[in-house]
Amino acid sequence: MEKNQPLLTVSNLTVSFKNKGRNVNAVNNLSLSMEKGEVLGLAGESGSGKTVTAMALAGLLADSKHTSVKGDIFFNGTPLPTIPNTNRFKSQRISMIFQDPLQSLNPAFTVGRQIQEVFMVRKKMTKRRARALSLDLLRQVKISSPESVAPQYPHQLSGGMCQRIMIAIALAGEPELLIADEPTTALDVTIQAQILQLLRQLHHTTKTPILLITHDLGIIAQFCHSLAIMLEGNIIEKGRVKDIFAGPLHPYTRGLLDSIPILGRKDRLKAMAPPRHSVNPVRGCSFHGRCPRKKKICEVKQPELREQEPGHFVRCFTPGGLS
Amino acid sequence: MKKQAKALVQHPTGIIGIILVLFWVSVAILAPMLAPPQDPDNAYMMVRHGFSSLPNPPNGQSPWGTTSGGYDIFYGIIWGSRTALVLGLVTVLATATIGALAGGVCAYYGGILDGVCMRIVDLFMGIPFLIAVIVMTTVWGKGMDKIILALIVFGWHRYARMMRSEVLVVKEQEFVLAAKNMGASPMGIFFRHVLPNALSPIIILMSINIGRMVLVAASLSFVGIGAEPGFADWGQMLNFSRNWISGIPGAPFYYWYTYAYASVAIFTFVLGWTLLGDALGTMYGKQEAY
Amino acid sequence: MAIFIFKRVIGIPVTLFILSLMIFSLVLFLSPSERVAVFVSSSDALQSASLEELIERYGLDQPFYVQYGNWVKELLRGNLGWSSSARMPISEALALRIPATIELLFAGQVILLFGGIYLGTLAAEKENRFTDHCIRLLTIVGGAIPEFLVGLFLLILFYVTFDLLPPGRLGMLSTDIVNAPAFVKYTGLHLVDSLLNGQPHVFMDAFSHLILPSMAYSLGGLAATVRLMRSSLLDNLSRGYVPTARLKGLSNRQVMTRHVRRNAMLPVITFMGMRIPVLLSGSVIVETIFNFPGMGMFIVTAAQGLDFPAIIAASLAVSVIIIISNLIVDILYTVLNPQIRLDISR
Numbered sequence: 001m002e003k004n005q006p007l008l009t010v011s012n013l014t015v016s017f018k019n020k021g022r023n024v025n026a027v028n029n030l031s032l033s034m035e036k037g038e039v040l041g042l043a044g045e046s047g048s049g050k051t052v053t054a055m056a057l058a059g060l061l062a063d064s065k066h067t068s069v070k071g072d073i074f075f076n077g078t079p080l081p082t083i084p085n086t087n088r089f090k091s092q093r094i095s096m097i098f099q100d101p102l103q104s105l106n107p108a109f110t111v112g113r114q115i116q117e118v119f120m121v122r123k124k125m126t127k128r129r130a131r132a133l134s135l136d137l138l139r140q141v142k143i144s145s146p147e148s149v150a151p152q153y154p155h156q157l158s159g160g161m162c163q164r165i166m167i168a169i170a171l172a173g174e175p176e177l178l179i180a181d182e183p184t185t186a187l188d189v190t191i192q193a194q195i196l197q198l199l200r201q202l203h204h205t206t207k208t209p210i211l212l213i214t215h216d217l218g219i220i221a222q223f224c225h226s227l228a229i230m231l232e233g234n235i236i237e238k239g240r241v242k243d244i245f246a247g248p249l250h251p252y253t254r255g256l257l258d259s260i261p262i263l264g265r266k267d268r269l270k271a272m273a274p275p276r277h278s279v280n281p282v283r284g285c286s287f288h289g290r291c292p293r294k295k296k297i298c299e300v301k302q303p304e305l306r307e308q309e310p311g312h313f314v315r316c317f318t319p320g321g322l323s
Numbered sequence: 324m325k326k327q328a329k330a331l332v333q334h335p336t337g338i339i340g341i342i343l344v345l346f347w348v349s350v351a352i353l354a355p356m357l358a359p360p361q362d363p364d365n366a367y368m369m370v371r372h373g374f375s376s377l378p379n380p381p382n383g384q385s386p387w388g389t390t391s392g393g394y395d396i397f398y399g400i401i402w403g404s405r406t407a408l409v410l411g412l413v414t415v416l417a418t419a420t421i422g423a424l425a426g427g428v429c430a431y432y433g434g435i436l437d438g439v440c441m442r443i444v445d446l447f448m449g450i451p452f453l454i455a456v457i458v459m460t461t462v463w464g465k466g467m468d469k470i471i472l473a474l475i476v477f478g479w480h481r482y483a484r485m486m487r488s489e490v491l492v493v494k495e496q497e498f499v500l501a502a503k504n505m506g507a508s509p510m511g512i513f514f515r516h517v518l519p520n521a522l523s524p525i526i527i528l529m530s531i532n533i534g535r536m537v538l539v540a541a542s543l544s545f546v547g548i549g550a551e552p553g554f555a556d557w558g559q560m561l562n563f564s565r566n567w568i569s570g571i572p573g574a575p576f577y578y579w580y581t582y583a584y585a586s587v588a589i590f591t592f593v594l595g596w597t598l599l600g601d602a603l604g605t606m607y608g609k610q611e612a613y
Numbered sequence: 614m615a616i617f618i619f620k621r622v623i624g625i626p627v628t629l630f631i632l633s634l635m636i637f638s639l640v641l642f643l644s645p646s647e648r649v650a651v652f653v654s655s656s657d658a659l660q661s662a663s664l665e666e667l668i669e670r671y672g673l674d675q676p677f678y679v680q681y682g683n684w685v686k687e688l689l690r691g692n693l694g695w696s697s698s699a700r701m702p703i704s705e706a707l708a709l710r711i712p713a714t715i716e717l718l719f720a721g722q723v724i725l726l727f728g729g730i731y732l733g734t735l736a737a738e739k740e741n742r743f744t745d746h747c748i749r750l751l752t753i754v755g756g757a758i759p760e761f762l763v764g765l766f767l768l769i770l771f772y773v774t775f776d777l778l779p780p781g782r783l784g785m786l787s788t789d790i791v792n793a794p795a796f797v798k799y800t801g802l803h804l805v806d807s808l809l810n811g812q813p814h815v816f817m818d819a820f821s822h823l824i825l826p827s828m829a830y831s832l833g834g835l836a837a838t839v840r841l842m843r844s845s846l847l848d849n850l851s852r853g854y855v856p857t858a859r860l861k862g863l864s865n866r867q868v869m870t871r872h873v874r875r876n877a878m879l880p881v882i883t884f885m886g887m888r889i890p891v892l893l894s895g896s897v898i899v900e901t902i903f904n905f906p907g908m909g910m911f912i913v914t915a916a917q918g919l920d921f922p923a924i925i926a927a928s929l930a931v932s933v934i935i936i937i938s939n940l941i942v943d944i945l946y947t948v949l950n951p952q953i954r955l956d957i958s959r
């Protein structure tokens with residue numbers, strides 16, 4: 001294996017949902033890559049396709065009657081199937097945690113059992129061995145008395161606790177990529193900070209790459225190495241966090257950064273103007289209807305993602321406002 | 324109204340339901356013409372051709388044959404539709420009125436009254452309907468009137484529950500609060516605001532319950548504790564056939580006519596009202612009505 | 614768990630008290646001479662003493678609560694009165710009949726539960742495909758056919774036409790074995806006693822006699838459980854814990870059986886509890902059709918013979934059956950749903 005081969009390469013990922021004859025393109029020809037050991041932030045307004053992208057990467061969306069998933073995903077140099085494949089999960093090294101931890105756990109089983117299950121399914125371990133390992137994991141996610149938490153049911157635990165259980169379940173799969181889809185949005189502010197701190201520590205000790213989806217630019221500033229911004233099913237800007245924060249190249253990103261008075265405010269990213277619904281792929285730049293720097297060409301031609309500065313990509317005809 | 328009727332007809336099960344219901348209603352109305360009674364004062368007693376304990380196959384005298392005891396099957400089916408329809412309509416109208424009143428009043432005044440009322444409804448929900456009706460008719464004595472009374476006593480609670488939830492919804496709505504503040508009487512509010520809203524689910528329940536009530540009464544007669552012997556009643560006709568179901572050695576369906584007509588009659592009658600209620604329910608978007 | 618059961622059991626005497634009051638108040642519809650039969654323990658007692666003496670002895674000219682007290686006293690002594698239709702003390706008749714109905718009720722619930730789970734899962738997995746449509750059609754028709762027509766149909770089909778699965782509760786051979794002194798009646802339930810006595814043939818015989826009646830009277834409920842299970846499964850499949858389970862490496866089948874099905878079963882269990890009275894009503898009909906000597910047939914015979922004491926005692930027995938089977942269903946529900954269990958016992 002090459003040393004500097006990227007961890008993840010996505011090219012031309014397109015996901016569309018067929019609903020009553022209508023096609024909704026949630027992700028549109030998206031390309032993305034991620035380095036080993038990196039924390040990549042993924043931001044963008046509601047409905048821009050962040051969750052759908054993450055689910056497709058994790059293999060939770062497969063080509064079927066109602067869903068179409070097209071494109072190539074390479075993980076550690078090997079292609080991941082986009083066709084339905086339930087066998088892939090057993091050996092899959094991509095774990096995912098979700099926005100609502102309570103909903104993500106099965107209400108009928110103790111949390112200990114839900115962690116154990118990973119070892120028992122993936123490694124065919126005995127219950128006793130799996131139990132011991134799951135208690136270790138609970139300690140790893142900073143639960144001080146694992147023996148008393150393991151026999152609890154999800155609804156007996158707080159949201160923060162449940163998210164830590166979800167992280168433990170994710171870690172049990174020994175992930176080489178952890179996808180966290182708004183892991184703190186559903187939690188109290190104080191708990192949010194704790195969960196984030198936990199993720200940071202885990203990243204620090206294990207160097208597990210994390211794809212962190214969030215609306216919170218403050219979190220990105222504190223935690224992520226690089227950042228990708230999504231708009232209407234595609235990435236419009238990508239680069240190192242400090243580069244983007246210092247000089248956003250896309251007018252949408254510029255607007256986003258301008259609209260944060262204080263870092264770390266937690267409301268969702270609102271569209272600066274109402275987004276068009278991406279029912280039909282539009283001609284031209286997907287932002288032209290709302291763009292203050294719009295030119296003639298923007299309405300007819302879609303800009304490519306170009307490397308404007310080293311490591312800083314943008315999809316715009318007038319990057320940074322210079323033409 | 325016209326639009327609703329159209330929607331109902333477009334509903335395939337609704338069509339079948341309407342056809343079946345219309346069919347049985349016309350049979351019940353035209354009974355005296357379809358099967359003229361021998362004794363007009365006692366039209367509900369089935370015509371008898373002799374007293375043979377063996378059933379008789381269809382012949383010129385009795386087009387669908389006779390049951391054991393010589394009762395004319397055709398006559399029984401025709402007049403049985405009247406029995407079923409009258410019993411269904413009377414019990415359903417009575418239970419709906421009583422239940423809706425009880426549920427409406429309890430929900431309107433709320434408080435302890437409502438609590439007690441709901442406990443009673445819960446209790447009635449747990450009582451096996453058919454067994455309760457059997458017990459009551461045993462204690463009260465035989466006769467169609469006693470059966471109807473028992474059906475009413477144990478059949479009102481569903482309407483009460485439904486009416487209660489409808490009233491609770493309407494009670495909180497602004498125009499009702501406004502009407503209340505302007506001094507409208509409870510009766511006025513009930514007729515102007517509550518009843519129109521509650522009517523559709525109640526009608527659906529009534530339609531389905533006509534079938535259900537007839538079925539319980541038929542079950543009673545079927546096990547031999549319903550109508551008096553000879554009364555034109557489908558359940559009783561099936562009861563007469565019970566000994567003949569196994570036919571004779573080598574010809575298991577020898578006495579098919581003793582149970583076939585009555586089974587089909589009960590099934591189609593009940594199915595008609597059930598499908599109609601079902602279709603009404605889908606039409607009003609209240610599938611959970613029953 | 615134990616606390617939950619305890620709390621649940623505590624309420625039972627209250628319910629039982631109210632129900633017994635209601636049931637005993639039925640005697641108010643009877644004349645004192647009819648009422649006497651509710652109290653005496655044998656037919657001889659009716660002949661040996663004059664009516665006045667008996668009215669005096671049981672306080673039948675006293676206020677209602679005194680009569681009720683006397684009745685409860687007799688009840689607690691195990692005296693439920695004399696059944697003229699069964700020609701034996703009612704307590705003995707009930708000891709024979711209640712187990713039969715319980716077997717039937719159990720079989721019916723098993724069909725509701727497992728039939729609902731199996732067909733519901735099938736329908737959900739093949740959502741909107743041929744199998745799903747077939748099952749839907751079946752449930753619509755099954756829900757609309759009355760029990761006694763299903764019963765008659767099954768009887769004609771399996772007994773009259775194919776000479777399989779005869780009516781009754783036991784075949785002749787097994788009846789002799791069961792009635793022999795060597796056969797210990799631990800519970801009165803043939804299914805249980807036959808195994809305890811080491812008589813697998815009797816078990817199979819009792820089982821085969823249960824098939825038709827239990828099928829006949831659970832068909833309507835089965836239609837509902839299949840529909841419930843189907844929609845509940847589809848609802849649960851869209852819950853957040855499903856992707857978590859899939860990411861663990863479970864196959865689709867395992868996600869269904871280990872995670873989704875268990876949660877989806879809850880509404881079906883609730884429905885089973887609500888269905889108990891309906892099934893008991895249905896037992897009146899199917900027991901009559903299949904000549905199955907349980908409580909339903911007992912009630913019918915008593916009603917035909919105007920056997921008031923038997924009717925009153927049977928009402929009480931049916932109430933007890935309902936209360937206890939409700940308790941069992943509730944316990945089952947809490948075993949499956951930790952949320953309820955913990956909330957209540959807290």
Ligand SMILES: Nc1ncnc2c1ncn2[C@@H]1O[C@H](COP(=O)(O)OP(=O)(O)OP(=O)(O)O)[C@@H](O)[C@H]1O
Nearest residue numbers: 017019024026044045046047048049050051052053
């Ligand atoms: N199963 C589905 N069927 C049809 N449309 C879907 C489905 N899932 C998502 N979509 C659509 O795809 C688009 C992208 O949704 P997605 O959930 O990825 O947005 P998001 O960026 O995660 O938004 P948020 O920030 O609100 O979480 C939305 O327009 C949504 O309506």
Ligand code: SF4
Nearest residue numbers: 285288291298316317
């Ligand atoms: S391409 Fe044109 S419309 Fe799109 S963001 Fe750039 S300037 Fe605006």
Ligand SMILES: [Mg+2]
Nearest residue numbers: 050051052181
């Ligand atoms: Mg999302």
